[in-house]
Amino acid sequence: MRNQFGRRLLFPTSFSDACFRTMPVLSEWMDDPEARLTLLHVYDSKKNGRREIERQLQSFFAEADQYGRCERVLLAGDPKTQILEHCRRHRYDLLFLPASEPTGFPRIGHRSLRARLLREGHVPVWTNSDFSRSGAMRQSPKNIAYVMTNEPDWKEHCVEAAAAAARWNSVFHVIYVFPVPDVDDGTLASDLFTGRETGPLEALRAIVSQLPVQFRIHTSTGHERFEVRRLLKEAQADLAFISSAKAMTRGLFGRRMSPILNSVQCQFVCFPDNPRPEVLEQPRLVDRLALPDAG
Amino acid sequence: MIVRDHLPLKRIWPQVSQRLLLLLCFDISISVLYTFGGLTFLAIPSIPLAPMAGALSIFLAFRTNSAYGRWWEARTLWGGLVNSSRTFARQALTLIDSTGGDRACVTDLRNLLVRLQISFVRSLRCHLRRQNPFPELERLLPDEIICRLRTHTNVPSAILLESASLLRTAKEEGRLDSFRWVALENTLTELTNILGGCERIKNTPMPRQHDYFPRILVVAFCLLLPFALVEGLRMLTPVASTLISFIFVALDTVGREIETPFDNTVHDTPMTSLTRTIEINLFQQLGERRVPAEVHPVDGFVY
Secondary structure (H helix, E strand, O other): OOOOOOOEEEEEOOOOHHHHHOHHHHHHHOOOOOOEEEEEEEEOOOOOOHHHHHHHHHHOOHHHHHHOOEEEEEEEOOHHHHHHHHHHHOOOOEEEOOOOOOOOOOOOOOOOHHHHHHHHHOOOEEEEOOOOOOOOOOOOOOEEEEEOOOOOOHHHHHHHHHHHHHHOOOEEEEEEEEOOOOOOOOOHHHHHHHOOOOOHHHHHHHHHHOOOOEEEEEEEEOOHHHHHHHHHHHOOOOEEEEEHHHHEEEEOOEEEEOHHHHOOOOEEEEEOOOOOHHHHHOOOHHHHOOOOOOO | OEOOOOOOHHHHHHHHHHHHHHHHHHHHHHHHHHHOOOOHHHOOOOOOHHHHHHHHHHHHHHHHHHHHHHHHHHHHHHHHHHHHHHHHHHHHHHOOOOOOOOHHHHHHHHHHHHHHHHHHHHHHHHHHOOOOOHHHHOOOOOHHHHHHHOOOOOHHHHHHHHHHHHHHHHHHOOOOOHHHHHHHHHHHHHHHHHHHHHHHHHHOOOOHHHHHHHHHHHHHHHHHHHHHHHHHHHHHHHHHHHHHHHHHHHHHHHHHHHOOOOOOOOOOOOHHHHHHHHHHHHHHHHOOOOOOOOOOOEOOEOO
16 A cells, blocks of 8 residues: 655755765655656856756756656756745655755854745655765665654654555654653553553554554653654664654744754654645545544 | 866865864964963974874875775776676677577567666666665666566676576577677676676775774874974964864875765766766667767766
């Protein structure tokens, strides 16, 4: 059972080293007959000539031409505006935004493009930690984690993560950090320990029973930032699915990516807070599964 | 591979910035303590540092040479791959007889052998970059071969096996005599040797002693340098010391970067570009009208 998720891929590239290191990841996601890839480059028309940039775009990730399902789009203007506009005009399932290269200087006043695109693009974002110089996925992921939340759409996110684990024949890890000190406040904690029939644990079991995946739960109590990091390391996660609430944090100069992402050598798929309406309208795998009505 | 004339400082700076900034802070504190704190015992004679710098330079040059040796061997192997691929395609197109059999069937066999050779080159590149080769092979090879290849962990080696099996069948059907079959088999052996050579470079790191000791010695030298300079230069010590340290730190960094020629960095052997060159040559030998476009440098780098 395979969802539409992760089939229409958009890779906005600046031709940086980080973009080149993302190619093995893209080839992994493109190993699906229905996957489509768009390589997008936004250039400054005042600084560069279109012809030269077009030539570079054609040569960037040259092997993607062999996929037969790859198109290259060149736009002029401000990168953030143009990428958002392009996302608005076309439907994408996943945006590939690797962490930018370190500059060697403190980046005071830096505003994260990844965070802004995740918040305003309404499209799930693939990203990696900025210290992982070899940030590319070296092979298909062996361990896929889902960082569970109490948000209303957690089941949908969990199904996507489980479907990805089934696709790559990976072990599926569910990670949950109990809130402190309100451990037993009617959330997942009580359900996990009392085994209530309609609780999230029951829904988790229903999800994994309908997908061919090995399933493990990792729980902990404590400071979320440190515990999520610890549990991701414990699960040896290669790829983690995480909600934008956990993937982003509020900084001095606006939203930025959470330190959780930079503390683990792992790739992340971050779900947006408010996906686009047409994405919600398309048939979803979560609707096709028989799941108990759990909160 | 870097093809631009100059290497911008912004590319080197992130690699060396942390070490240089720490050294600068250290140098400043030594200068301040000597000049304003009156700690004159901090100054040491500069004479012992001179032979140390000489020995360190020899050590670093040796290390950089070893790293360059790996890089150049990788490039030579890929140069050999270009030649062997052209040879194999030429042999497949000219040595297999079409007499006494179905002409269309022989043409298909020749085409398949050349396509397998292109697949070998593509999959070798992916194998070395730990990349999934199958999206690139799907349009080139029949589904049954793709299914068989998916069961192998070493896809390039499995492709050579497919080619060898086809040649054996051709020999059994009388389309190849023993001499021609041996000639083709020799070319396949060359390709296997290239695959093995690339894997050797990929899987064998530089001896750790060659990596560890230069790094430690560079740090030790850079830490001792301000003590030797401070008596003569006083508050100018941080400037001179940081500049000299930069030379040694940059040499150390360059050596480390080129020691892994198949690691998805700008210092890689330009495998994508070389693969495309082979594809263009082989498709043209097959008589294809539409051949892929050449790969040009992107921002001064060829991948």
